[in-house]
Amino acid sequence: MTKKHLTDGEIQQYVLQKEECDIDIVEHVQNCKTCKIKAEEYNLLFEGIKQQEIPVFDFNLADSVIEQLPKSRYKVSNDKSFSYFIFFISLFSLCIIFYLFRDSLLSLFKEISPILVALIVTTVLCLFVILCIDMYRKYQTQMKTLNFY
Ligand SMILES: [Zn+2]
Structure with a gap:
């Protein structure tokens, strides 16, 4: 003791x-x-x-907190319309380029050997896939840092 x-x-x-x-x-x-x-x-x-009774709110706490939060200063619809605008402008210019230079582009692919075209297409596809995977990983890490609670 x-x-x-x-x-x-x-x-x-x-x-x-x-x-x-x-x-x-x-x-x-x-x-x-x-x-x-x-x-x-x-x-x-x-x-x-x-x-003792466990205290419980008789109102929805989450809703009342969200009501008092300041509204977002940025308008989402403006950002979306701007990105659509950029997308259509680039698509339009790409179409014009293909239309104006269609003969020279076709002759370019005729003159290059098919194995070279296959290599170029494979390289572009691989780069595209790698960039997409990288972007997705970056997105996931950013979402993890946001969801810390
Ligand atoms: Zn004692």
Whole structure:
């Protein structure tokens, strides 16, 4: 039996987790009247806390918080229309280039050997796939850093 009385933390541990408690603490509580009374008081306190009702909001907390958040300064629709505009401009210019230089482009592919064309197409496809995978990985790491809670 230890000579000093137990601390409040040790007595709380004795009351809440008797099985995992140190044997010295258990023996001290069983032999010391002061600490036994303290343990009984803590036991009464914890039982009183357990009998309390769990507080629950009678309104939707998430909705009321979202209502008070400031609105986003950027308009999503403007960004989308701008990207569509860029896409159609580039598609239009690509069509014009193919239309104006169609004869020279066709002769270019006729003059190059088929194995060279296959190599070029394979290289472009591989680059495209690698860039897409890289972009997707970057997106996933950014989403992970955003979802930290
Ligand atoms: Zn004691």
